Amino acid sequence: MTTPIRFELIKTCRQTGARLGMLHTPHGSFETPMFMPVGTLATVKTLAPEELKEMGAGVILSNTYHLWLRPGHDIVAEAGGLHAFMNWDRGILTDSGGFQVFSLSEFRRIEEEGVYFRNHLNGDKLFLSPEKAMEIQNALGADIIMAFDECPPYPATYEYMKQSVERTSRWAERCLKAHRRPKEQGLFGIVQGGEYEDLRRQSARDLVSLDFLGYAVGGLSVGEPKEVMNRVLEFTTPLLPADKPRYLMGVGSPDSLIDGAIRGIDMFDCVLPTRIGRNGTVMTSEGRVVIKNAQYARDFSPLDPNCDCYTCRNYTRAYIRHLIKCDETFGIRLTSYHNVYFLIKLMEQVRQAIREDRLADFREEFFERYGFNKP
Numbered sequence: 001m002t003t004p005i006r007f008e009l010i011k012t013c014r015q016t017g018a019r020l021g022m023l024h025t026p027h028g029s030f031e032t033p034m035f036m037p038v039g040t041l042a043t044v045k046t047l048a049p050e051e052l053k054e055m056g057a058g059v060i061l062s063n064t065y066h067l068w069l070r071p072g073h074d075i076v077a078e079a080g081g082l083h084a085f086m087n088w089d090r091g092i093l094t095d096s097g098g099f100q101v102f103s104l105s106e107f108r109r110i111e112e113e114g115v116y117f118r119n120h121l122n123g124d125k126l127f128l129s130p131e132k133a134m135e136i137q138n139a140l141g142a143d144i145i146m147a148f149d150e151c152p153p154y155p156a157t158y159e160y161m162k163q164s165v166e167r168t169s170r171w172a173e174r175c176l177k178a179h180r181r182p183k184e185q186g187l188f189g190i191v192q193g194g195e196y197e198d199l200r201r202q203s204a205r206d207l208v209s210l211d212f213l214g215y216a217v218g219g220l221s222v223g224e225p226k227e228v229m230n231r232v233l234e235f236t237t238p239l240l241p242a243d244k245p246r247y248l249m250g251v252g253s254p255d256s257l258i259d260g261a262i263r264g265i266d267m268f269d270c271v272l273p274t275r276i277g278r279n280g281t282v283m284t285s286e287g288r289v290v291i292k293n294a295q296y297a298r299d300f301s302p303l304d305p306n307c308d309c310y311t312c313r314n315y316t317r318a319y320i321r322h323l324i325k326c327d328e329t330f331g332i333r334l335t336s337y338h339n340v341y342f343l344i345k346l347m348e349q350v351r352q353a354i355r356e357d358r359l360a361d362f363r364e365e366f367f368e369r370y371g372f373n374k375p
Ligand SMILES: CNc1nc2cc3nc[nH]c(=O)c3cc2[nH]1
Pocket: 095, 096, 098, 099, 149, 150, 151, 190, 217, 218, 219, 220, 221, 222, 249, 250, 251
């Protein structure tokens, strides 16, 4: 059967084991490791598709739960699917909704058949299941869709995690059965198990036996310390097939992207760049800059002296600080543009370091300059 998603392993970094790959999708082929900007409601907030393209964005995310509520997956389907609806002709990945249910809705009840919860906008009773999550994602038409899973809170007891992993594996099988467009949309499984190595092994074994087109490491970036995330990755990614893409959900900050790539991750997504951009915080090659700080009032240098993005080539810290202080929309466009550009370019540097077998050296240099090594 023709598969809509194919991962091509190009080379492995001799210094770290990180992978350089190519992700082939129905909407183009994109190098990995890659950062995927998040466009929850079918827009990467404040940025136009042309701007995302000029930065080099390949795959962007949208959220099943949010689009189900607004405008409704039926309207997106009538528009011809997400690509047509949002005028984006490269790759799209949709999350399955489980995480949003757990992170947005207090009242929820998890049963074998699915999750009962409240609409976070109006309190209406809602129900999501593996079958419903597949129906919505098949209607939205993303190139990569995610199995419906439970992302347990951190920390969770071993007992809770074990029964959650077993139910997520049963739900994964139901997703495979309910998937109506396997030739056009690649379905990825999501490995759970928290920080428990034997449960991660059990989850990976269950999902790999179901032969998904790609595998996500879920249940992370939920408040656990970075050391826990790194340890979980160290014993989880080797359990996943080397010829399939590995996706670390909800990550992340520059250090986590580099450390995740070193541990064998190919795909990342995070709201960080646009979320912190909206409150005037930017990531630069010399660490974070909170542009509202008075020290930038007369600083006529660019946000990042080592960045060649549209924002850094044309505007100063003083001007952007002024816009953010005055709540001028153009201000958050400039900070969001730079932050997304920064992470996309960071992954370009990571890929180049893998080509040159020096990702550990690059990590050292980047951490030093960004200030991650400061005690
Ligand atoms: C921002 N952190 C974060 N975003 C996530 C999304 C997820 N979706 C499905 N399943 C997950 O386990 C999962 C974990 C996540 N962590």
